[in-house]
Amino acid sequence: MTDLMTPDQLEAALRAIGRERYHDRHPFHALLHGGKLDRGQVQAWALNRYYYQSRIPLKDSALMSRAEDPALRREWRQRVVDHDGEREGEGGIARWLHLTDALGLDRAAVIDGRGILPATRFAVDAYVRFVRERTLLEAVASSLTELFAPAIIGNRVAGMLANYDFVSRDALAYFDKRLTQAPRDSDFALDYVKREARRPDQQQDVMNALLFKCDVLWAQLDALHHAYVEPGNIPPGAFVPEGRR
Amino acid sequence: MTDLMTPDQLEAALRAIGRERYHDRHPFHALLHGGKLDRGQVQAWALNRYYYQSRIPLKDSALMSRAEDPALRREWRQRVVDHDGEREGEGGIARWLHLTDALGLDRAAVIDGRGILPATRFAVDAYVRFVRERTLLEAVASSLTELFAPAIIGNRVAGMLANYDFVSRDALAYFDKRLTQAPRDSDFALDYVKREARRPDQQQDVMNALLFKCDVLWAQLDALHHAYVEPGNIPPGAFVPEGRR
Numbered sequence: 001m002t003d004l005m006t007p008d009q010l011e012a013a014l015r016a017i018g019r020e021r022y023h024d025r026h027p028f029h030a031l032l033h034g035g036k037l038d039r040g041q042v043q044a045w046a047l048n049r050y051y052y053q054s055r056i057p058l059k060d061s062a063l064m065s066r067a068e069d070p071a072l073r074r075e076w077r078q079r080v081v082d083h084d085g086e087r088e089g090e091g092g093i094a095r096w097l098h099l100t101d102a103l104g105l106d107r108a109a110v111i112d113g114r115g116i117l118p119a120t121r122f123a124v125d126a127y128v129r130f131v132r133e134r135t136l137l138e139a140v141a142s143s144l145t146e147l148f149a150p151a152i153i154g155n156r157v158a159g160m161l162a163n164y165d166f167v168s169r170d171a172l173a174y175f176d177k178r179l180t181q182a183p184r185d186s187d188f189a190l191d192y193v194k195r196e197a198r199r200p201d202q203q204q205d206v207m208n209a210l211l212f213k214c215d216v217l218w219a220q221l222d223a224l225h226h227a228y229v230e231p232g233n234i235p236p237g238a239f240v241p242e243g244r245r
Numbered sequence: 246m247t248d249l250m251t252p253d254q255l256e257a258a259l260r261a262i263g264r265e266r267y268h269d270r271h272p273f274h275a276l277l278h279g280g281k282l283d284r285g286q287v288q289a290w291a292l293n294r295y296y297y298q299s300r301i302p303l304k305d306s307a308l309m310s311r312a313e314d315p316a317l318r319r320e321w322r323q324r325v326v327d328h329d330g331e332r333e334g335e336g337g338i339a340r341w342l343h344l345t346d347a348l349g350l351d352r353a354a355v356i357d358g359r360g361i362l363p364a365t366r367f368a369v370d371a372y373v374r375f376v377r378e379r380t381l382l383e384a385v386a387s388s389l390t391e392l393f394a395p396a397i398i399g400n401r402v403a404g405m406l407a408n409y410d411f412v413s414r415d416a417l418a419y420f421d422k423r424l425t426q427a428p429r430d431s432d433f434a435l436d437y438v439k440r441e442a443r444r445p446d447q448q449q450d451v452m453n454a455l456l457f458k459c460d461v462l463w464a465q466l467d468a469l470h471h472a473y474v475e476p477g478n479i480p481p482g483a484f485v486p487e488g489r490r
Contacts (some may be wrong), residue, residue: 020480118460119467122367217361218480222364226471235463236266
């Protein structure tokens with residue numbers, strides 16, 4: 001059994017997990033941001049990542065459905081608003097579709113998830129299920145990857161604009177919003193787990209939840225890298241960029 | 246809406262899916278059977294595949310828990326017996342541990358799933374959940390990959406014995422059993438879906454269930470291939486063979 005950490009020690013342990021395991025360290029990101037991908041590969045990334053985006057409000061709603069404290073539900077509700085918007089055409093999901101439109105993907109196919117990698121679906125569904133089934137503390141903790149998001153988003157936007165003539169600032173509007181939303185959300189979640197994880201086993205649960213979420217993100221990039229960076233590996237039924245295979 | 250097929254047309258459609266999507270077509274299998282992997286890579290395969298094996302009786306029990314017909318439950322129970330054995334040390338799972346032992350893996354680590362790829366867990370858990378949540382017809386249909394297993398097993402045993410001095414006939418005892426078990430099981434499941442899928446939408450469900458299961462198997466090999474065949478891709482926290490990284 002590990003000892004009880006102070007809240008600040010727990011925060012330090014969580015930040016150490018992010019430094020080692022967050023998907024900004026994945027080689028696919030270096031390729032994406034460094035302009036080393038072609039349009040078809042960026043399409044594959046945006047198509048698969050849409051499935052992740054589309055499931056985020058489901059997992060946030062699942063968390064709300066388990067939170068008995070109205071204050072927690074209200075705080076968390078903002079995440080759903082951020083993704084779904086106040087009306088048709090607004091919110092993060094609509095902004096992601098704006099990106100897939102700009103990349104020339106068929107919107108109906110994106111929304112249906114036609115051609116996404118099975119590994120994307122398996123990883124994302126595992127995340128939604130985790131939030132549905134684990135403790136509320138673990139569900140909150142699994143959102144903590146957002147602590148590490150602002151840095152990657154800054155790099156991404158700058159790198160993609162500098163390197164891809166098929167990507168415009170406008171197409172990347174999703175990320176502008178996330179630069180303010182992610183820190184607000186992760187500050188709240190970090191305070192929550194520092195306050196609520198009062199026993200060593202709960203602190204361990206919190207760390208394991210963050211490790212799990214890092215795996216969810218990493219596995220998605222592994223699958224993209226395998227299928228679309230190395231030649232000849234696109235699995236049967238998955239999206240094939242023009243001119244590939 | 247597609248037209249109703251005859252039972253034999255449905256069987257032909259299912260066999261066509263297997264020809265196109267079963268994981269015997271995956272490049273990792275060619276490497277495995279062709280002697281192109283080193284001991285560490287075969288260890289990684291056996292370690293990850295253990296997780297799949299270990300979950301098969303859970304999914305078969307889940308199916309039984311939903312089958313109201315005692316005859317179906319009795320038939321299906323044999324699968325659980327095959328995997329779990331009649332007593333400690335018997336059955337398919339014990340035989341798989343015999344293989345991981347022979348490959349020099351730590352048995353406690355294998356049983357705990359220490360170091361398995363997150364993608365393995367996501368794919369296998371998706372399969373168990375599918376059987377728990379979908380219709381009984383789809384649950385039965387998702388087992389139909391066993392129609393295509395005998396050919397791959399024959400190739401595997403011959404190829405591994407011929408090519409790897411660290412693999413013995415005895416270590417591969419698991420597969421000898423499967424050569425008789427898989428055809429018996431798949432004959433039953435095939436008869437079941439041919440009989441029970443009486444509407445076009447049910448026939449479509451059956452085909453989709455088989456496609457899903459092919460994805461589950463394929464995604465596991467994709468993850469192994471990415472992590473252990475191409476250099477530098479082992480995800481954080483995953484098994485690292487001696488001398489790698």
